[in-house]
Amino acid sequence: xxTAYKTVIGLEVHVQLLTRTKLFCGCSTKFGLPPNSATxxxxxxxxxxxxxxxxxxFDLGIRAALALNCSINKFTKWDRKNYYYPDLPKxxxxxxxxxxxxxxxxxxxNVAADPKKxxxxxxxGIIRAHLEEDAGKNMHDESGRGGDxxxxxxxxxxxxxxxxxxxxxxSPAEAVAYLTELRLLLRELGVSDCEMQEGSLxxxxxxxxxxxxxxxxxxxxxxxxxxxxxxxxAVERAIxxxxxxQYEEFQKTGQRFGxxxxxxxxxxxxxxxxxxxxxxxxxxxxxxxxxxxxxxxxVDDAYLEEARAALGxxxxxxxxxxxxxxxxxxxxxxxxxxxxxxxxxxxxxVAAGSGDAKAAVNWIANKLLQxxxxxxxxxxxxxxxxxxxxxxxxxxxxxxxxxxxxxxADGEDAATVIGKLGITAVDELTLVDIIRKAIEAxxxxxxxxxxxxxxxxxxxxxxxxxxxxxxxxPDTVDAMLATELAKL
Amino acid sequence: MTGVNRTAADLIAAQQAGESAESIVTAxxxxxxxxxxxxxxxxxxxxESALEQARDVDTRRxxxxxxxxxxxxxxxxxxxxxxxxxxxxxxxxxxxxxxPPYDAHVISALRGADAVIVGKTNMDEFAMGSxxxxxxxxxxxxxxxxxxxxxxxxxxxxxxxxxCQAPLSIGTDTGGSIRQPASLCGIVGxxxxxxxxxxxxxxxFASSLDQIGPxxxxxxxxxxxxxxxxxxxxxxxxxxxxxVPKYSNSINEPVGPLTIGLPREYFGEGLDPEVESAARExxxxxxxxxxxxxxxxxxxxxYAIAVYYLVATAEASSNLARFDGVHYGxxxxxxxxxxxxxxxxxxxxxxxxxxxxxxxxxxxxxxxYKDAYYLKxxxxxxxxxxxxxxxxxxxxxxxxxxxxxAAFRVGEKADDPLAMYLSDIYTISCNLAGFPGIxxxxxxxxxxxxxxxxxxxGPFEEEKLLxxxxxxxxxTDWHLRRPTL
Numbered sequence: 001x002x003t004a005y006k007t008v009i010g011l012e013v014h015v016q017l018l019t020r021t022k023l024f025c026g027c028s029t030k031f032g033l034p035p036n037s038a039t040x041x042x043x044x045x046x047x048x049x050x051x052x053x054x055x056x057x058f059d060l061g062i063r064a065a066l067a068l069n070c071s072i073n074k075f076t077k078w079d080r081k082n083y084y085y086p087d088l089p090k091x092x093x094x095x096x097x098x099x100x101x102x103x104x105x106x107x108x109x110n111v112a113a114d115p116k117k118x119x120x121x122x123x124x125g126i127i128r129a130h131l132e133e134d135a136g137k138n139m140h141d142e143s144g145r146g147g148d149x150x151x152x153x154x155x156x157x158x159x160x161x162x163x164x165x166x167x168x169x170x171s172p173a174e175a176v177a178y179l180t181e182l183r184l185l186l187r188e189l190g191v192s193d194c195e196m197q198e199g200s201l202x203x204x205x206x207x208x209x210x211x212x213x214x215x216x217x218x219x220x221x222x223x224x225x226x227x228x229x230x231x232x233x234a235v236e237r238a239i240x241x242x243x244x245x246q247y248e249e250f251q252k253t254g255q256r257f258g259x260x261x262x263x264x265x266x267x268x269x270x271x272x273x274x275x276x277x278x279x280x281x282x283x284x285x286x287x288x289x290x291x292x293x294x295x296x297x298x299v300d301d302a303y304l305e306e307a308r309a310a311l312g313x314x315x316x317x318x319x320x321x322x323x324x325x326x327x328x329x330x331x332x333x334x335x336x337x338x339x340x341x342x343x344x345x346x347x348x349x350v351a352a353g354s355g356d357a358k359a360a361v362n363w364i365a366n367k368l369l370q371x372x373x374x375x376x377x378x379x380x381x382x383x384x385x386x387x388x389x390x391x392x393x394x395x396x397x398x399x400x401x402x403x404x405x406x407x408x409a410d411g412e413d414a415a416t417v418i419g420k421l422g423i424t425a426v427d428e429l430t431l432v433d434i435i436r437k438a439i440e441a442x443x444x445x446x447x448x449x450x451x452x453x454x455x456x457x458x459x460x461x462x463x464x465x466x467x468x469x470x471x472x473x474p475d476t477v478d479a480m481l482a483t484e485l486a487k488l
Numbered sequence: 489m490t491g492v493n494r495t496a497a498d499l500i501a502a503q504q505a506g507e508s509a510e511s512i513v514t515a516x517x518x519x520x521x522x523x524x525x526x527x528x529x530x531x532x533x534x535x536e537s538a539l540e541q542a543r544d545v546d547t548r549r550x551x552x553x554x555x556x557x558x559x560x561x562x563x564x565x566x567x568x569x570x571x572x573x574x575x576x577x578x579x580x581x582x583x584x585x586x587x588p589p590y591d592a593h594v595i596s597a598l599r600g601a602d603a604v605i606v607g608k609t610n611m612d613e614f615a616m617g618s619x620x621x622x623x624x625x626x627x628x629x630x631x632x633x634x635x636x637x638x639x640x641x642x643x644x645x646x647x648x649x650x651x652c653q654a655p656l657s658i659g660t661d662t663g664g665s666i667r668q669p670a671s672l673c674g675i676v677g678x679x680x681x682x683x684x685x686x687x688x689x690x691x692x693f694a695s696s697l698d699q700i701g702p703x704x705x706x707x708x709x710x711x712x713x714x715x716x717x718x719x720x721x722x723x724x725x726x727x728x729x730x731x732v733p734k735y736s737n738s739i740n741e742p743v744g745p746l747t748i749g750l751p752r753e754y755f756g757e758g759l760d761p762e763v764e765s766a767a768r769e770x771x772x773x774x775x776x777x778x779x780x781x782x783x784x785x786x787x788x789x790x791y792a793i794a795v796y797y798l799v800a801t802a803e804a805s806s807n808l809a810r811f812d813g814v815h816y817g818x819x820x821x822x823x824x825x826x827x828x829x830x831x832x833x834x835x836x837x838x839x840x841x842x843x844x845x846x847x848x849x850x851x852x853x854x855x856x857y858k859d860a861y862y863l864k865x866x867x868x869x870x871x872x873x874x875x876x877x878x879x880x881x882x883x884x885x886x887x888x889x890x891x892x893x894a895a896f897r898v899g900e901k902a903d904d905p906l907a908m909y910l911s912d913i914y915t916i917s918c919n920l921a922g923f924p925g926i927x928x929x930x931x932x933x934x935x936x937x938x939x940x941x942x943x944x945x946g947p948f949e950e951e952k953l954l955x956x957x958x959x960x961x962x963x964t965d966w967h968l969r970r971p972t973l
Contacts, residue, residue: 048692
C-alpha cells in the first residue's frame with residue numbers, strides 16, 4: 001500500500017506499578033474499593049502531612065527502565081508540577097522534571113508485513129521514563145440535572161511510571177505492536193498488570209504526517225496529541241483517523257508544523273473521530289520546582305547490577321532462543337512468548353522430554369493454551385508422556401486428543417487414561433488377523449480395489465482403524481493392508 | 489522564682505518535692521485568664537483537657553509509674569501544628585474550623601513526655617510575618633510594652649512565655665520566626681538544624697526552611713524541650729536519623745577554648761546603637777570567660793533577604809495551593825463554576841500578606857522568570873551556606889544581634905512590607921543554610937525593651953550552641969527578668 005503521506009507517531013504511556021501501597025503513603029492501591037476508603041492525611045493532601053517514598057515503586061520503575069534499555073540517573077529527584085484540579089488535593093502532582101530516574105532507551109518491535117511469518121526488528125527509541133503519582137477521579141452528574149460533581153481520591157497517589165517514546169513509529173500497526181510488546185514486557189516483569197479497562201495502562205499518541213511535496217521537500221503537519229484512548233483498537237483507529245484528517249486539512253490550509261501550537265484532541269470511540277480540544281499555548285504553566293518534602297534518590301552500581309540480574313530473559317531474547325535452539329517458526333515462538341515465561345518454560349520441558357519441539361509447540365498452542373488452567377492440570381512431564389505414547393503406539397491425532405481431554409478432566413497421566421479408554425497395544429500378528437477379517441467383511445471394496453479403484457482400500461482401512469480404536473499407526477495399516485490385498 | 493514566674497526545670501523539681509501538676513497547671517491557666525486581655529497570645533485554650541492531663545500526671549506519679557521528661561509542665565503550641573480533633577487555624581480564616589484528624593510529631597512527642605498542652609497560640613497567618621499583626625484573629629502585644637508587637641511569626645508563643653502564661657512554648661522558624669520574637673520578648677528561642685525535629689504535622693510555609701523549636705525563659709529549659717521533640721521520624725523524609733544527645737545533661741559544661749566569630753555584615757547599617765552595644769557587651773562577657781573573638785565575613789548575606797523572598801514564596805505558593813475550598817477549609821458561599829470557587833474561596837480566606845507572597849512565589853516560578861529568580865536564588869542560597877561553612881572553619885560559633893532593633897510599635901511597619909522584611913535580616917541566612925541558631929536575652933533598652941543575642945553554630949551542633957548560650961546565662965541575670973503585667 002502506498003500513501004500520499006508518512007505518519008509519524010510518538011506514544012506517552014502511563015503505567016500503574018504493581019505495588020500494594022501508594023507511592024507516598026501506606027494506603028492500598030487495590031482497584032474497585034468503595035470511594036475514598038483507601039485514603040489518609042498524606043494522599044488527601046491534608047495540611048501538615050508529608051510524603052515518604054515507596055521504595056518498592058522505585059525498584060519497579062528501575063526494573064521497567066532497565067528492560068527498556070534505558071540509562072539510569074544515579075542521582076534523581078522529585079519535582080512538583082503545579083496545577084489546580086479537584087482530583088488533585090494538593091493542587092500539585094509529585095513528578096519528575098529535569099532529572100528523571102531514567103532516559104534514552106529502546107524497545108524492539110516486529111514490523112514485518114506479515115508478522116506471523118517474518119520477524120523484521122525495529123527499535124523504537126524511548127526518550128525517558130519517570131515516576132509520578134496518579135490523580136483521583138472526578139465524577140460528574142451526567143443526568144443533566146446539574147448535580148454536584150463528586151471526587152474519589154482512592155487512586156490519588158498510586159504510583160505511575162510514564163514512558164515517553166521517540167516519534168519513531170510510522171503506522172497505527174507499529175503503534176499497536178509497540179504497546180503490545182510493552183505490555184508483555186511489563187507484565188512479565190511484574191511491573192504492572194497493564195489493564196487498559198482498569199486504567200493501569202493509559203496511552204496518549206502524538207501524531208503528525210509528513211507529506212512529500214512536488215519540489216522534493218517534505219511538509220510536516222502541526223502536532224496533535226490524541227487522548228482518551230481506551231483500547232489498543234482505539235489507538236489504532238484514532239491514529240489512522242487523525243493522520244488522514246491532518247493530511248486532508250493540510251490540503252485545505254497548508255498549515256505546517258510550527259505554524260500553530262501543538263493541539264490536544266480527544267478520541268470519540270463511538271463516532272470514530274478525533275476532536276481538537278485545545279491548543280497548548282492556552283495550557284497552564286506548571287511551574288515545576290524541586291519537591292522540598294522529599295530527598296533525592298541515589299542508586300549505586302551494585303544495586304543496578306542486582307536489578308539487571310533479576311530481570312531474567314526478556315521476550316526478545318526468548319523469541320531468538322526458541323528460534324535458534326528449537327527451530328521454531330516466528331509465529332510459533334511468538335505464540336509461546338506472548339503467553340509469558342511460564343509457557344516458554346513449559347514448552348522447553350516438553351520439547352526436551354519428548355525430543356519433538358514442533359509437536360510440543362503444536363500441542364501447547366492448539367490444545368493446552370486453549371483451556372484456562374490446563375498448564376497446572378497437565379504438568380509438562382505428563383504432556384511428554386502423552387507425546388511418547390502417541391509416538392510409540394502410533395495414536396492418531398484424534399485419539400491422542402481424546403486422551404488429552406481425559407487427562408485434563410481427570411488429572412491422570414497418559415498411560416492411565418489410555419488403559420481406561422481400552423486403547424491397547426496391537427501387535428503385528430493380531431493386526432494381520434484384523435486386516436484379514438476386514439478384507440473378508442468388505443467383499444465389495446475388495447472387488448472395487450481389484451478393478452483398479454485404489455481408493456477403495458480406504459474403506460477397509462477405516463474398518464481396521466475402528467477395530468483397533470486407532471491404536472495403530474495409519475501408515476503401518478496402509479503397508480500391511482497393501483501386502484494382504486496383493487496376496488489375493 | 490515563685491508561682492508562674494518559674495521555669496520548667498523549677499516546676500519539675502517542685503513536683504518531685506510534692507507540688508501537684510494540677511495546682512501548677514491551674515496557676516498557669518489562671519495566669520492566661522488574667523493576662524490574656526492584655527497580651528492576647530492565645531487563639532484557643534482548652535482548660536478542661538489541660539487539667540485532665542495534669543491530674544493524670546499526678547495519678548501516675550502517686551502510683552510510682554515512670555513519667556516523661558516534661559511531666560506536668562504546661563506548654564503552649566503555635567497554632568500551625570496539627571492537634572488531633574482541635575481547631576488548627578494557622579492564624580488564617582481559611583482554616584477557621586479545620587480540625588486535623590492527627591497529631592503533629594511534635595505534639596505526640598510532647599504528649600509522650602507528659603507535657604500538658606494548655607492551648608494554641610497566635611501567629612502571623614501561615615507564619616508569614618515578623619510582628620504577628622498578620623493574624624486573621626487578633627494582635628498579640630509585647631508583654632514588656634503593650635503598645636508594641638511581640639515579633640513574629642511565632643509572636644503568640646513568645647509572648648505567652650514572656651508573660652508567664654506558660655513556662656514553655658513551641659514555635660516555628662522559617663526566616664527567624666522563633667529567634668526574632670524571642671529577642672523582642674526577652675526570652676530564649678532556639679531554631680534547630682533543618683532535619684533535627686520532624687516537620688510532620690507542621691502546616692508548611694516553606695518546606696525547605698521550616699523548623700520547629702522551643703521558647704523558654706532560660707537555656708536549660710530549651711535544652712529540655714529540644715530533647716523531648718528532636719529525633720528521627722520516618723514520616724518526614726527530611727528528618728535526619730542521628731542520635732539525640734541528652735542536651736540537659738551537659739548544659740552546664742562551659743565550652744573551652746571558645747572562638748567567637750563576629751560577622752562584620754551583622755554590625756553595619758540599620759543596626760540600632762542600643763542593640764549593638766548590648767550585643768557587644770554580651771561578647772565581652774564571653775571574653776571575660778576566656779573566649780577568643782575573631783571577625784568573620786558572610787559576604788553573601790546581603791542577598792539573604794532577596795533569596796529568602798524568592799525561595800520561601802515559591803515554596804509557599806505551592807504549599808498553600810491545597811487551600812482551595814474543595815476538600816476542607818473555607819469555601820465561598822457564592823461562586824460560579826470551578827475557577828470561581830477557587831478564586832472566591834482563596835480571595836476571602838487569605839489575608840493580604842499571604843496573597844502577596846503567593847503572587848510573588850507564583851511569579852518567581854513562572855516560565856520565563858524561573859531562571860532569573862527561583863533558580864538564581866537557589867544558586868545564591870548555596871553560596872550563603874558556603875559563607876557559613878567558611879566562617880565556621882575559623883570559629884566555633886557566630887554571634888551577633890538577633891534583630892536590628894528592639895520591638896516596634898503596633899502598626900508601625902504594617903503598611904511597609906519591605907521594612908518589616910528587614911527585621912529578619914540577621915536570622916534569615918541561618919534558615920537558608922539549614923544551620924541551628926539561638927536567641928538569648930542580653931540586655932534591655934533604656935525604654936525597657938529586651939534585646940537578644942543570636943548565636944549560630946554548624947549543623948547538628950545544638951549541644952555546643954546550648955552550652956555556649958548557657959555560659960552567658962550563668963554570668964548574667966537577664967534571663968531572670970519578668971515583665972510586670
